[in-house]
Amino acid sequence: MTETIEVSGLHKRFGATVALDGMTFTAPPGTVTGFVGPNGAGKSTTMRVILGLDRATGGTALVGGHRYPDLDRPLTHLGALIDANALHPGRSGRNHLLWMAHSQGLGAGRVDRVLEMTGMRTVARRRAGGYSLGMRQRLGISAAMLGDPPALMLDEPFNGLDPEGIVWMRSLLRDLAAEGRTVLVSSHLMAELQDIAGHVVFVGRGRVLRAATKDSLTAEFGSLEAAYLELTRGEGALR
Amino acid sequence: MTMLRAEWTKLRSATGWLAGLIGAAAVILGLGVLAAFGVTTSCGEQEGADCPHPPTGPSGQAVNDHFSFVHQPLTGDGTITAHVADFTGIITYPPPDHDQIVEGLVPWAKAGLIVKDGTKPGSAYASVLVTGAHGTRMQHNFTEDHSGPAAARWLRLSRSGETIRGYASADAVDWTEIQSVRLPGLPQTVQIGLFVASPSNVTAKAGAHGGSIVQARFTQATAVFDQVSATGSWTYDNVGDEPAMQTDWEQFHQAEGFTTADGRLTVTGTGDIAPAGQEGGPTITFTLAGLIAALLIVIVVAVLFITAEYRRGLIRTTLAAMPHRGRVLTAKAAVIGAAVFVAGLVATAVTLPLAGHVLRARGNFLLPVPTGTLLRIIVGSAVLLALTAVLAYAIGAVLRRGVPAVALAILAVIVPYLLATTSVLPTTAAQWLMRVTPAAAFAVQQALPAYPQVGKPYTPTDGYFPLPPWAGLLVLAAWAAAILAFAVIRTRRADA
Structure with missing residues (x-):
């Protein structure tokens, strides 16, 4: 089972500020799609719109051809990591995953599987309030993997990871894509995605600047880093 | 789920x-x-002495059962009829000035006929009565109340087994049945007769610092019954009275009791026959x-x-x-x-x-x-x-x-x-x-x-x-x- 993430013509305003201005791209299965742009480019807003958390004023966002809020047991279609700090400090990591599992009709067995996979098993029964940012990112990845979804969407998953964690995250994302999953990863630093993204969507000011495969971008600009700098020049101004 | x-x-x-x-x-x-x-509740001189508490009625609730009862035994079925010729009373120190004892009846002052399972407070009863301001009523077993014609002064109570019927009439010719009630387990011999009760005059006024102040004042009522159908000798009981709690009025001016002259029975009483409240x-x-x-x-x-x-x-x-x-x-x-x-x-x-x-x-x-x-x-x-x-x-x-x-x-x-x-x-x-x-x-x-x-x-x-x-x-x-x-x-x- 594969599910493509398709975003088409998204518009979104927050008051006078235009957050999304015709955002359109597709994240195909079987590859890591880098979602790259400066802070404020609309990456997080796009992801929130895909999850049905924010309402777009125009356009559509589909996961495997369906609106996310229409999905039955949505975490089994799309796993997302939006904010690793969104944890109740007085609840253990394991119980955090357990309520999510229960919400999808899954059991504790699945919780222990994903904890094992992310190396969180030993600390999972401790209160989440004591977790480092790296542990929270790993717990967030566990939550995204809980429903064994064919598509994953991760917002800045490298934040707060130590070098060892960055290496682990890269190999995990590469493996997940190799299994045929759709993996959409946002970052404001091109370097983090350098070796793993097969497909890159550069965004700025709420719209796509360029979407292409890694190979064609490398051929054109010499490296993804160079492509990033060239394409996002002047787009980084804070709004 | x-x-x-x-x-x-x-x-x-x-x-x-x-x-x-x-x-x-x-x-x-x-x-x-x-x-x-x-x-810890303690009454009297000694620590731990039992306190008097209200009697309980036939269905278990606490009740007030204090009234003047002029009665004679009735074995089997029977009927009593009487005319309330006069009904007056006094209220001690009512508002606004609280400085004198005035004549008058409180709205729920009661005079009438009653059938009761003995004279023990809390025992089963049924009564038909005139009131200070609420016309005639049929009441039984403390909690039950049914209104009858307002202006009637003639009352009749008949017992047939466990069934008691109460009637009222303005002229002793046309009788209205107010209600027929059952008193389950009523024994063969009961006490039947006349009664008078007059509950406290209770008012609530706004307190100086908010809230309300509830005051209760002693009252007493006197009813004159004539044309009483029952003959035979009468016994008087001040049911539920506590002599130690009597007011100066009762001790020095007008005690509860009854007198009879020329076929007229004059009964003076205080208290109430009613369910007890939070007090x-x-x-x-x-x-x-x-x-x-x-x-x-x-x-x-x-x-x-x-x-x-x-x-x-x-x-x-x-x-x-x-x-x-x-x-x-x-x-x-x-x-x-x-x-x-x-x-x-x-x-x-x-x-x-x-x-x-x-x-x-x-x-x-x-x-x-x-x-x-x-x-x-x-x-x-x-x-x-x-x-x-x-x-x-x-x-x-x-x-x-x-x-x-x-x-x-x-x-x-x-x-x-x-x-x-x-x-x-x-x-x-x-x-x-x-x-x-x-x-x-x-x-x-x-x-x-x-x-x-x-x-x-x-x-x-x-x-x-x-x-x-x-x-x-x-x-x-x-x-x-x-x-x-x-x-x-x-x-x-x-x-x-």
């Missing part, structure tokens, strides 16, 4: 929340039993001393159950896992409501019987309430706790911030109750608070019914609420449902 399960997992797994609910139950139990151990002693509701503290804990937990999600951004995880916002908010409300109900029910179901037992075992008198009322207070208090939790949760879902939501929930549920029951407000204002605010649900704790045929101010301060118990709970339920619906609509529209 998966939503309920997920939300229950959330509720039980965050440190402190489940402990808070268990704590709320423990507070109800602990304060209830503590309060029970703290009460007769504490009720089982007293053992729910811990309820307010428990409500505070429940409010905090219920508010945090939702506002903690907003504070941490966890609400986005919740809505990503369960995108139907209305359903997930409602499922959360159901989970917090059900959890609080179970904790509350365990607490009240243990506390009321246990604390009641402790009170009685320590020689205290509790006004008896029927089992149905006891069950209603036990279950109803748990429902009150649960609905308060849902209301507080809904306020939290609207405001999304913990401190203001807790404050508003306390303002909605607890503050009106305290204002209405602690003599701060005038009675009318207090009664309106207990009708329209979420605190109306406290009506479920009312242990004793209010009776229209008792001329007493039934105020929230005394534990009488303007709405029936379940109607009070419905008011709170309506508030909770309305605010929850508002929260659902807002959450549906907004970005999470």
Whole structure:
């Protein structure tokens, strides 16, 4: 089972500020799609719109051809990591995953599987309030993997990871894509995605600047880093 | 179902929340039993001497049964007819000046005919009577009252087995049957005759520092009966009288009693034949001393159950896992409501019987309430706790911030109750608070019914609420449902 993430013509305003201005791209299965742009480019807003958390004023966002809020047991279609700090400090990591599992009709067995996979098993029964940012990112990845979804969407998953964690995250994302999953990863630093993204969507000011495969971008600009700098020049101004 | 399960997992797994609910139950139990151990009643010179307490009527409730009774035995069936030729009385030191004893009858002064199972206070009876201001009545077994023709002065009471019929007439020709009642287990021989009672003149006035001051003043009534159908010799009893408690008026001016001359029987009496109210002693509701503290804990937990999600951004995880916002908010409300109900029910179901037992075992008198009322207070208090939790949760879902939501929930549920029951407000204002605010649900704790045929101010301060118990709970339920619906609509529209 594969599910493509398709975003088409998204518009979104927050008051006078235009957050999304015709955002359109597709994240195909079987590859890591880098979602790259400066802070404020609309990456997080796009992801929130895909999850049905924010309402777009125009356009559509589909996961495997369906609106996310229409999905039955949505975490089994799309796993997302939006904010690793969104944890109740007085609840253990394991119980955090357990309520999510229960919400999808899954059991504790699945919780222990994903904890094992992310190396969180030993600390999972401790209160989440004591977790480092790296542990929270790993717990967030566990939550995204809980429903064994064919598509994953991760917002800045490298934040707060130590070098060892960055290496682990890269190999995990590469493996997940190799299994045929759709993996959409946002970052404001091109370097983090350098070796793993097969497909890159550069965004700025709420719209796509360029979407292409890694190979064609490398051929054109010499490296993804160079492509990033060239394409996002002047787009980084804070709004 | 998966939503309920997920939300229950959330509720039980965050440190402190489940402990808070268990704590709320423990507070109800602990304060209830503590309060029970703290009460000692003692009368007379010696420590621990038993106190007199009100007699109990045929169906178990506490009653007042004090009246002048001129009677003779009746074996088998029979009828008595009499004309109330005159009915007058005195009221001691009534408002506005409280400086003299005036002539007059209180509205529920009673004179008439009565059939009673002996002269023991609390025994079964049926009576037909004229009143000071409420026309003729047929009353029986303390709680039952039925009105008859207003202007009639002729009364008739007939006994046929366990059935008693009361009639009234204006002219002794056309008789109206007021009511036919059954007195189950009425023995073959009963006492039948004339009676006079005159309850205290009770007024409530606004206190200087808010609230109301209830005053009760001694009254006495005298009725002249003529054309009494029964012959034979009469016996007089001042039923339920306590000689030690008599007023100067009774001791030095006019004692209760009866005289007869030219076929006219003149009977003077005081007191009342009526259900006893809260003034007769504490009720089982007293053992729910811990309820307010428990409500505070429940409010905090219920508010945090939702506002903690907003504070941490966890609400986005919740809505990503369960995108139907209305359903997930409602499922959360159901989970917090059900959890609080179970904790509350365990607490009240243990506390009321246990604390009641402790009170009685320590020689205290509790006004008896029927089992149905006891069950209603036990279950109803748990429902009150649960609905308060849902209301507080809904306020939290609207405001999304913990401190203001807790404050508003306390303002909605607890503050009106305290204002209405602690003599701060005038009675009318207090009664309106207990009708329209979420605190109306406290009506479920009312242990004793209010009776229209008792001329007493039934105020929230005394534990009488303007709405029936379940109607009070419905008011709170309506508030909770309305605010929850508002929260659902807002959450549906907004970005999470």
